[in-house]
Amino acid sequence: AEETTPSKLNRAGSLQAKRKPEDFIFGKVIGEGSFSTVILAKEVSTDKQYAIKVLDKQHIIRENKAQYVHREKSVLSKLNHPFFVKLYYTFQDKDRLYFVLSYAGRGELLDYIQKLGSFDENCTRFYAAEVVSALEHLHGLGIIHRDLKPENILFNEQMHIQITDFGSSKILKTDQLGEDSQDGSQVAPGQKRKNSFVGTAQYVSPEVLTSKKAYYSSDLWALGCIIYQLLSGLPPFRGGHEYQIFQKITKLEYEFPEGFSPTARDLVEKLLVLEPEGRLGCEEMGGFDKLKKHPFFEGVDWSNLSKQKPPQLV
């Protein structure tokens, strides 16, 4: 009998044929991870472009990374928000796993910062607001990104952000009663845990460096670094070598360039706080509502950012 294509229920609960590699024409490589390659691909039947993350099964097993792959898939499957890359399909063949993700065609925020030198206040306000809105959604799902940086903030064709790369994210709580889905150990909601992962030097928070604990507010620290970098062109903590950067972070050794606006400075100073519970936007400091009310965000309409026309990047 002819082989029937296996099918499964999609998000909307309708039957969906399982995709297979032959359904796509693979093009250029757009990203390389330690155990994944991201390839631009076109679906033959729809002509739609996707970013397909291809993972080698043997390599994942050899490097004992299966738990990270499961975590990334479970995080991506939970995420259904305009400011995150979307996971459409997953399938596998004998040697590889395939994650079919939305393609953010306008590339990385980092490229625009480097091309323009820095963003003006209006563009910084808009895109910082999109990142805040994205973090509010992510933390609301009990997920920490843990490696937020301008390279992982992409733009779609409409120039709205698409946050990506959840290979190093952490699920602090699932919908069940605080059970941590990765290894089944019980983690009370909001409680922190020992972790092996450390983010990218310039954006890693002091607590991850000293106690290896992941907090929701570790992403707020990264937000502070990103806002500083949007307005000044460079991240606040810099150095020739990682240990020099780490030293400056743990000693909160950074300064503002001439002309940095006082309102923006006040916001960055409220995010780059050594104690995680002291950062504007964390629960202990009034949560995201308090952060969204900061004077720097005056005039932002938080209700429909993804529907607004982004300011022209100048």
Ligand SMILES: NC(=O)c1nn(CC2CCNCC2)c2c1CCc1cnc(N=C3C=CCC=C3)nc1-2
């Ligand atoms: N690791 C990933 O999941 C991933 N990696 N990339 C490419 C990386 C390139 C370096 N900076 C971080 C992203 C992607 C994804 C998800 C899905 C995804 C969707 N669209 C793009 N688009 C790009 C367009 C131009 C240049 C780079 C990426 N890229 C990705």
